[in-house]
Amino acid sequence: IHDEKISSALATNFCLPIEISRFAHKLTTHKIHKALSAYTPTIVLRKEEREVYITENQNFILDANLKNPIDDPETLLQQLKLITGVVEVGIFCGQKNDVVIIGKEEGADVVNFND
Secondary structure, eight states: OBGGGOOSSBTSSSOEEEEEOSTTHHHHHHHHHHHTGGGOEEEEEOEETTEEOOOTTSOEEEEEEESSOBSOHHHHHHHHHTSTTEEEESOOOSOOOSEEEEEETTEEEEEETTO
């Protein structure tokens, strides 16, 4: 992970990426905005060189800038994944990491959780 993503609360230093189907993407975006309303989101369609970014699976990515930290990531992940058109969400729950590598400009830090 990049060191800019390190924070004391989830999604306070970066946008939450949400991959969505291109079909009916405006309706899906509206439903996501409603599901994230407690976090006062600003949601934008990701662009690359002024063009809408399209994933290798031909989907769009929304970047959700949340004003409030995510207090219950597992519940939020479930709510978002139940929305028709949501393909993937940048919340990874239930995964135990033994080692995390944090990338920095001057190199990398390795955090070993087994020590």
